[in-house]
Amino acid sequence: MNTFANHCRAQLQVPRNTTSKCILDEVTRKGATAKYLQRIRQVLRSQLNGKNKIRAINSYVLPVIRYPAGIISWPMEEMKATDVKTRKLLTMHGGFHPKSSTLRLYTSRKEGGRGQVSVRATVQDETSKIHKYIKDKASTDDVLSECLRQWGTEDEVLEVPSWEDKPLHGMYHRQITEVADIRKSYQWLEKAGLKDSTEALILAAQEQALNTRAIEAQIYHTRQDPRCRLCKEAPETVQHITAGCKMLAGKAYMERHNQVAGIVYRNICAEYGLEAPRSKWGTPPKVVENDRAKILWDFQIQTDKMVMANQPDIVVVDKEQRKAVVVDVAIPSDHNIRKKEHEKLEKYQGLREKLEKTWKVKTTVVPVVIGALGAVTPKLEQWLKQIPGTTSDISVQKCAVLGTAKILLRTLKLPGLW
Structure with missing residues (x-):
């Protein structure tokens, strides 16, 4: 900090309101801002993923602003x-939807944001740290004491409201709070x-920021008919497109569903040394078997008495331990995940009882439920541990989110990047 103290001595030789000081500050700001924008373009043109681009902005781009911050004046408007x-x-x-939440962009990723640090927060944070240093050292240094007198002792506090409290942008968060594990x-x-x-x-989909017909009719008032462009029945909301349109149920939703179920299936095959489709797009065979286990994929199971739900996504029979696991996958609307999980458990109780009686194996029903926009139930990790093999919750969640992104892009036919 000796360099900083020497700078303060130099600054005190020129009154802060002089023309030369103002010109020097302005030149420094313009130079730092130009370099900042140059670096941010460099980062955005890179092939980094979303998280690493934000990390690069925070660690590589923002230091250009942080270095002179607190030393020179930086108007709020700039x-x-x-x-x-x-x-x-x-x-x-x-990398950012024009109608998306600005507050959420600057919120940490653990809390559902993008984790970017703003220029305003950077300048004010650095200024606050320098002021704190001056306050701590002013009693032992006459120069810093004079700096403290000229600058004042009050720091501006940056109050950031929460995106979760916004009527539209925070609606998704409020809807899943009671049914999902937020973290x-x-x-x-x-x-x-x-x-x-x-x-x-x-x-943007979570925040209702996409231009669905319901949003255009009810929020922007640029359209009269809010009905879905595909089924022409229900209002075209994000929830309807991602999990409620009957025109998408046959192919788009099934493709997303099979991708998630396929991850679970391949991990089970790996556990028992069974051959699985090499491509994630390949359809598994109805039955694969070896000395250790038998795996059924979308197989209709015959029982002596009729059971309505007799075709789950996956059935695993461990021959050595005499155990069976019935796995069924669902990707509903995010606010409906807890209800859907309960429905899956109830749906296959009849089949479970028949398998235990007929096949003489201890049978467990395991629902794998992920919201279309990524919400997961508090028990998802526990359910996955009951399935043979190692299937992480992040792997199935990522797959579901990617499937939803594809559905949104195809359905809304977003122009250009949006």
Whole structure:
């Protein structure tokens, strides 16, 4: 900090309101801002995933602003203008939806945000730290004491409201609070390694920021008919497109469902040394078997008495331990995950009883339920541990989110990046 004290002595030789000081500050700000924008374009043009791009902005780009911050004056208007330019550049490169929540962009990923640090927060944080140093040392240094007198002792406190409290942007969070594990529901932002454009699309969908026909009719008032462009029946909301349209149920939803179930299936095959489809797009055979286990895929099981639900996604029979696991996957609307999990358990109780009686094996029903936009139930990790093999909750969650992103892009036919 000796360098800083020497700088303070130099600054005190020139009154802070002089023309030369103002010109020097302005030149420094312009130079730092130009370098900042140059670096941020460099990062956004890179092939980094979404999380690493934000990390690069925070660790490689923002230090250009942080270095002179607190030493020179930085008007609030300029800080806000630079943050606006940053968001425009993110939007141009597909990393931020223009109608998405600005507050959420600057919220940590653990709390469901993107984790970016704003220019305003950077400048104010650095200024606050320098002021704290001056206060601590002013009693032993006359120069710093004079700096303290000129600068004042009050630091501006940056109050950031929560995106969760916003009527539209926070609606998704409020809906899943009672039914989902919030930390697990947002873990894909930290662990999935998705492209920034995919992250931006899913978050915009959660925030009701996409231009669905219901939003255009009810919020923007640019359309009269809010009905779905495909089924022409229900209002076209994000929830309807991702999990409720009958025109998408036959192919799009089934493709997403099979991708998630396929992850579980391949992990089971690996556990028992059975051959699985090499491609994730390959359809598993109805039955695979060896000396250790038998695995049924979407197989209709015959029983002596009729059981209505007799075709689960996967049935695993461990021959050595005389155990069976009935696995069924569902990807409903996020607010409906707890209800769907209960339905799956109830649905296959009849089949469970018949298998125990007929096959003489201890049978367990395991529901694997993930919300279309990533919400997971508090018990998902426990359910996955009951399935042979090692299937992580993040792997099935990531797969579901990617499937939903594909459905949204195909259905809404977003122009350009949006």
